[in-house]
Amino acid sequence: MEKYIVDIVYLIGSISFIIGLKMLSHPDTARRGNLYAAAGMIIAILATIFLDKTIGNYLWIFGGIAIGTIIGWIAAKKVKMTAMPQMVSLFNGMGGACASVISIVEYTRHDFSHGGAAFVAIIMAGLIIGTVSFAGSMIAFGKLNGNIGDKVFPGQKFINLVILLAAVSLAVYLSIQHHGDDTLLIVTLGIAVLYGIMFVMPIGGADMPVVISLLNSFTGVAAAFGGFVYNNQVMLTGGILVGSAGTILTILMCKAMNRSLFNVIAGAFGNTSGTSSSGDKQQGTVKEISVSDAAVLLAYSKKVFIVPGYGLAVAQAQHTCHELEKLLEDKGVEVKYAIHPVAGRMPGHMNVLLAEADVPYDKLLEMEDANSEMPNTDVSIIIGANDVVNPAARHDQSSPIYGMPILDVDKSANVIVMKRSMAAGYAGIENELFYYPNTRMLFGDAKASLTKLVSEVKAL
Amino acid sequence: MDILGFLSEHIRYIYLIILMVFLGIEVISHVPSVLHTPLMSGANAIHGVVIVGAIIVMGHAEPDNYLALILGFISVILGTLNVVGGFVVTDRMLEMFKKKKK
CATH class of the missing domain: 1.20.5 (Single alpha-helices involved in coiled-coils or other helix-helix interfaces)
Incomplete structure (x- = not known):
């Protein structure tokens, strides 16, 4: 009897994942979608614990769940908005590690006297994919946190390929053995960890969202292999669903940057530093603007675009930015935000950040809409963004970001760039926009500059 | 064969x-690009369903098989972190998308 109920609960869980994911892809229903999926997860967990009569060790299970819940809940609640991407990576790594540990236990328990090469192969697949996802996610976490830099050395792709082949060959070898070999299992585990590290190491920090999304789908696949091992439908459907949706999402993210997934994985941004300086010997000089001049320019404009970037997030200046926007609106200036799809460290990063400061949703324009209004704009004010407004993407074929759609801020009458220094952006390339005749630079920390700007505008 | x-x-x-x-x-x-991150985070939470496997490992561990007990326990913690952390982070992200009435 209980077996049937478990099956039905798993079915409901699977459906809730599908519906949840579907709702997550629409702004109005997203939050409820997340809750539906969470509810499906909870009933699947409860059904497994209470209705599956083969399950014992309740104390251990509840202990583990309690520890995981407390740590996970606090970590997720405490994390700053700017550190969300790292957090997602970290939790993804936990899932990968979980799949990997399960595989280890199942391998050591497997009864080799009955053969079952295909069964062991599935255990090995779960082990390798889960481990790669874990190790890769940890490196991605470190990179986004700023603890780990990009490391590229000659022949890296070849070495990575060799490592991957070694892991796969070992897995095949272990699968066709008729006895367990714990030493080789640990060696395979070690190689998979190494591959995960080497896979993510050369990829630039700006591409981490894409990598996390890819590793996310890896973990999904690892979970699905677990479902195969246990004949467990909810693991299988949930895992495969994430595996396929995650892969598509990864490709969509790449498309938003006008790059191919291969290009990202090959670490193109990291490799090109210094090569693009051929055609862009900058002419003209960089012109600064004082805070009071900037205030006057803004206050007497008809239409202003605010272009936020990672600098805004780092400086936590979203509230000050909103204050400036309200002040200007009070003075009769039309203020809108132009949001590049990959501004910040994650797609949607800016939307989340500005929503936190209560900026109304309808003030945020997506790239196409913003670009069509750029020529009628008096001032574009760029706050901590760089590569997404670099006109080189339109015309300089030698530029690594050539072809990436950008915000055409240079088409507005005036451009004010708020920046800490002349340093290059995340892609490591110079921005010719800074040398344009209609561009003025306002150096300083985004929050400090905005605060000064706000008081100047107030004083007008 | x-x-x-x-x-x-x-x-x-x-x-x-x-x-x-x-x-x-x-x-x-x-999916609009605005929702890429929350969607990724939501999907991240869903693959936390691997916790079910962890519970099975833990629940089947014989009382004298310390390796399985310890590894099972660790995997339950890891899986729970993935599930709880994943859903809570996603919810926090989506909380920001609430439409404010003026």
Whole structure:
């Protein structure tokens, strides 16, 4: 009897994942979608614990769940908005590690006297994919946190390929053995960890969202292999669903940057530093603007675009930015935000950040809409963004970001760039926009500059 | 032969996998870029379903098999972190999308 109920609960869980994911892809229903999926997860967990009569060790299970819940809940609640991407990576790594540990236990328990090469192969697949996802996610976490830099050395792709082949060959070898070999299992585990590290190491920090999304789908696949091992439908459907949706999402993210997934994985941004300086010997000089001049320019404009970037997030200046926007609106200036799809460290990063400061949703324009209004704009004010407004993407074929759609801020009458220094952006390339005749630079920390700007505008 | 036998034995799962792959593609192919991050985070939480496997490992561990007990315990913690952290982080992200009435 209980077996049937478990099956039905798993079915409901699977459906809730599908519906949840579907709702997550629409702004109005997203939050409820997340809750539906969470509810499906909870009933699947409860059904497994209470209705599956083969399950014992309740104390251990509840202990583990309690520890995981407390740590996970606090970590997720405490994390700053700017550190969300790292957090997602970290939790993804936990899932990968979980799949990997399960595989280890199942391998050591497997009864080799009955053969079952295909069964062991599935255990090995779960082990390798889960481990790669874990190790890769940890490196991605470190990179986004700023603890780990990009490391590229000659022949890296070849070495990575060799490592991957070694892991796969070992897995095949272990699968066709008729006895367990714990030493080789640990060696395979070690190689998979190494591959995960080497896979993510050369990829630039700006591409981490894409990598996390890819590793996310890896973990999904690892979970699905677990479902195969246990004949467990909810693991299988949930895992495969994430595996396929995650892969598509990864490709969509790449498309938003006008790059191919291969290009990202090959670490193109990291490799090109210094090569693009051929055609862009900058002419003209960089012109600064004082805070009071900037205030006057803004206050007497008809239409202003605010272009936020990672600098805004780092400086936590979203509230000050909103204050400036309200002040200007009070003075009769039309203020809108132009949001590049990959501004910040994650797609949607800016939307989340500005929503936190209560900026109304309808003030945020997506790239196409913003670009069509750029020529009628008096001032574009760029706050901590760089590569997404670099006109080189339109015309300089030698530029690594050539072809990436950008915000055409240079088409507005005036451009004010708020920046800490002349340093290059995340892609490591110079921005010719800074040398344009209609561009003025306002150096300083985004929050400090905005605060000064706000008081100047107030004083007008 | 072993592989073929295995496939034939699990042919229903293989159909299920293929359908799920297409479903996954279909479900999210029209997502606006604003929602890429929350969607990724939500998907991240869903693959936390691996916790079910962790519970099975833990629940089947014999009382004298310390390796399975310890590893099972660790995997339950890891899986729970993935599930709880994943859903809570996603909810926090989406909380920001609430429409404010003026």
